[in-house]
Amino acid sequence: MKRLINQHPRRIGKILLGLIPFLLILGVYSFASNERLEINPNDKLMPAFSTMADSMHRMMFEPSKRSGEYLFWTDTSSSLKRLGLGVAISAFISLVVGIFLGIIPKIRAGVAPLITAVSLIPPLAILPILFIIFGLGEVSKVMLIVLGITPFLIRDTQLRVMELPEEQIIKAQTLGANSWQVITRVVLPQILPKLIDALRLSLGSAWLFLIAAEAISSTSGLGYRIFLVRRYLSMDVILPYVVWIAILAFAADYLLRRLSRSAFPWQITATREAK
Template sequence: MTRIINRQPNRYGRIVLGVLPFIILLLLYLSASDARLAENPNDKLLPAFSSFAEAIERMAFEPSKRTGEYLLWQDTLASLLRLAMGVGISALIGLLIGIGNGMVPYMRSPLSPLVTALSLIPPMAILPILFIVFGLGEVSKVVLIVIGISPIIVRDLQLRTDALPNEQLLKAQTLGGNSWQIIVRVVLPQIMPRLIEAIRLTLGSAWLFLIAAEAIAATEGLGYRIFLVRRYLSMDVILPYVLWITALAFAMDWSLKRLSLLAFPWYHASKGGRDD
């Protein structure tokens, strides 16, 4: 008898199983929306799809009467720029300090406890401090993302560096490699795919910190727009914005996965082709 843990769906089965939960959620929403609108045609909690279409057309394809700009695309660009800066800086910090802590004991001794302590601080708790220190502009939002995810990336890469086989490092030293050469030519190539994995795992948190910062102090951005229209109970705008953020996050995650597959095929082959 074939055990269920050894049974694998075929390609079309995986597609069907992947789409099925979304279809079920869609049907549940349609059922609940129809029931509420039947009782109250002006209900705003679960608007009909026609309301979504009108809101998307108004936000994405009609210029604002106040500014003349297309709000959805303006908000998207502002949020993506902040997110790219925050994640990029975090990745660089994570790579440098993560490898340094994993390879250089004199660097690990003072920095590792500090990184551990920073990773335990709730980033949202220090958001008011960031606004006081850096103001209400772009810097405070980017810094919040950096503080929120860079310690996680650092700790992950430090652990991955520590887990590298000692035989590789000993052989490189035997062949005459100095510390810099060993880090650049032995450690770095093996850590890069793990850096991409760490970024993928922290993208959700980065979006969370960005939306929170935009909701409190911003004049544009996806988070700003969601919290601006909530006072009017504009679910026809909020839900499409949430779905748009989800689509952007999914596209970023998929792009990073494809980049890793193309740049480091040996890494994924060593995992037996099991990629999330």
């Protein structure tokens, strides 16, 4: 027998091993739910899978009696719009600010302390300020995401820029580059894939801020719905919504990873060499 640290699962074995914990959780849930429903058929805490399916069918395919909307899809699209807009704005700001902070010493000296200070403020603490300034509409929700993740993204971008080998920056200058050309042709193309990596890491926080904002003030959205039906203990809606959010988060992460690979083919061989 080989040592445990040297035993690697095969491809199919790996997939099966990965599935086991999920199946286990489903099995335990289904068992516990059955037990509870047998004692009290009106139990709301652990609804059966069939109940969840019924509720989701209603949310997805039957227009709401009040507004005529298909609630599940309206919620999904308004949440994704807010998230996408917030993340896109953050990415753009941090790309511009981060690059200038990283490459131009005078800008770094002037602006970096401010960014550090802002990043220390818990974003949720200023949510009331956002509601007061921007009202209860879409802007304040998007702003919360932007304020929540931009400081991290800026600092990460700045560090990545400063990590670029000094040799490259000097070499570019000996090839006649001015500051702007160093930024556009040497720094920017090498920073874009690293920004995507940082975005993947900050998506979790972005969701957090989105749900928080929606929970407090909204008329649609995944977070809004979860917090709304909580009043009726509707676990049959909450649980599928949570799973759906997890699926959306996973899909966003996967898409960003694919984008990074296909748009920047040079980094595949570069990282392989670094390993």
